[in-house]
Amino acid sequence: MTNSDVTALDDPVGQSLRGHHAHLAQRLGRVATYVPGVATFSAVPVDAEAADWADLAQLLGGGQFADLFSSTATPPSDWEPVFVLEGRQMIGPADGPVEPTDVVELGTADVPEMLDLVTRTEPGPFWPRARELGTYLGIRDGGRLVAMAGERLRPPGWTEISAVCTAPEARGRGHARRLIGALSALITARGERPFLHVAEGNKGALALYERLGFESRKPVTFRGFRTP
Numbered sequence: 001m002t003n004s005d006v007t008a009l010d011d012p013v014g015q016s017l018r019g020h021h022a023h024l025a026q027r028l029g030r031v032a033t034y035v036p037g038v039a040t041f042s043a044v045p046v047d048a049e050a051a052d053w054a055d056l057a058q059l060l061g062g063g064q065f066a067d068l069f070s071s072t073a074t075p076p077s078d079w080e081p082v083f084v085l086e087g088r089q090m091i092g093p094a095d096g097p098v099e100p101t102d103v104v105e106l107g108t109a110d111v112p113e114m115l116d117l118v119t120r121t122e123p124g125p126f127w128p129r130a131r132e133l134g135t136y137l138g139i140r141d142g143g144r145l146v147a148m149a150g151e152r153l154r155p156p157g158w159t160e161i162s163a164v165c166t167a168p169e170a171r172g173r174g175h176a177r178r179l180i181g182a183l184s185a186l187i188t189a190r191g192e193r194p195f196l197h198v199a200e201g202n203k204g205a206l207a208l209y210e211r212l213g214f215e216s217r218k219p220v221t222f223r224g225f226r227t228p
């Protein structure tokens with residue numbers, strides 16, 4: 001049994017910062033963002049006004065990056081657009097097959113290797129303190145980290161699976177399948193359901209997620225801006 005209301009996925013960043021990740025949040029008025037190094041996602045209300053944008057600029061500081069995919073509000077014209085990328089939000093099965101697995105939990109000592117794997121595979125945004133958002137799992141081959149995946153946003157009833165990546169030389173061996181399976185088992189065991197975000201152009205990842213039973217919920221526009 002899960003208690004996962006899909007409306008929590010309409011603003012997963014705001015819902016996480018107000019809930020499970022409140023201890024990792026900086027807040028001012030109606031806006032919030034993650035502490036530096038954990039994530040660059042910010043939450044603004046859909047009806048954001050000049051005062052809200054001023055509050056977010058104050059929280060982030062001048063010339064800083066703001067990742068705003070979770071809200072449709074448009075920042076003032078002096079916020080410089082940095083990137084726009086079309087993607088989609090997908091919802092995972094309430095329970096999937098649990099395969100025997102060789103995954104290990106990754107800790108603080110593994111962060112340099114995690115950052116190196118992300119640099120080589122480019123799974124999407126990842127930060128030095130991202131593993132404080134949830135559980136990160138990895139697979140080692142000959143001692144070397146060759147695949148990982150972890151928990152990121154946590155709106156009530158849901159956990160986002162993120163940073164799914166396998167080193168190029170280790171692909172096609174089911175590493176991503178086993179990591180997503182192990183994370184999904186952790187998530188569903190606490191009565192939640194997995195979800196994730198993927199870029200529309202990432203056909204390999206889309207094929208992987210569809211193969212594992214994830215279904216598309218809504219289109220998402222990943223958007224980054226620089227504060228004035």
Ligand SMILES: CC(C)(COP(=O)(O)OP(=O)(O)OC[C@H]1O[C@@H](n2cnc3c(N)ncnc32)[C@H](O)[C@@H]1OP(=O)(O)O)[C@@H](O)C(=O)NCCC(=O)NCCS
Nearest residue numbers: 121123164165166171172173174175176177204205207208
């Ligand atoms: C996407 C990625 C994580 C897949 O890792 P992997 O360990 O090779 O995946 P698996 O071996 O577990 O694949 C499981 C299933 O997904 C499907 N799949 C995986 N990669 C695929 C691809 N490039 N094209 C089509 N299908 C693919 C296959 O159907 C496979 O099932 P099968 O073994 O029954 O055929 C890997 O290619 C990668 O790191 N890409 C770069 C980073 C990235 O884009 N991450 C996702 C961010 S949203």
